[in-house]
Amino acid sequence: MTQDDEPRWLKLGEAFERLKVMGITDQTVRAWGDAGRHGLVIQRVGSHRVFREDTVDEVVRRFHAGELQDD
Numbered sequence: 001m002t003q004d005d006e007p008r009w010l011k012l013g014e015a016f017e018r019l020k021v022m023g024i025t026d027q028t029v030r031a032w033g034d035a036g037r038h039g040l041v042i043q044r045v046g047s048h049r050v051f052r053e054d055t056v057d058e059v060v061r062r063f064h065a066g067e068l069q070d071d
Contacts (some may be wrong), residue, residue: 009043009050018056022063038068 010018015033016026033042033049038059041052062068 008053010053010056012049012051015051015056018060021060022068038062 012026012030016029019029029040029051030049032038033040033051039055040059041055042049043052044050059068
């Protein structure tokens, strides 16, 4: 696997910057990540969460397309 094939990970603040267009708080971003809601993929790095960039971008895309349902 090349470096280009590996996913990019975002810190909570970076993920929140992209997701705040949805009118949600950083606590909601954390809760969604912890619960795996809306397809967000996270990893724990020590006590910190990192969010896989492509899953964050997909949630934003689905929100703008009107496809995001509160599940």
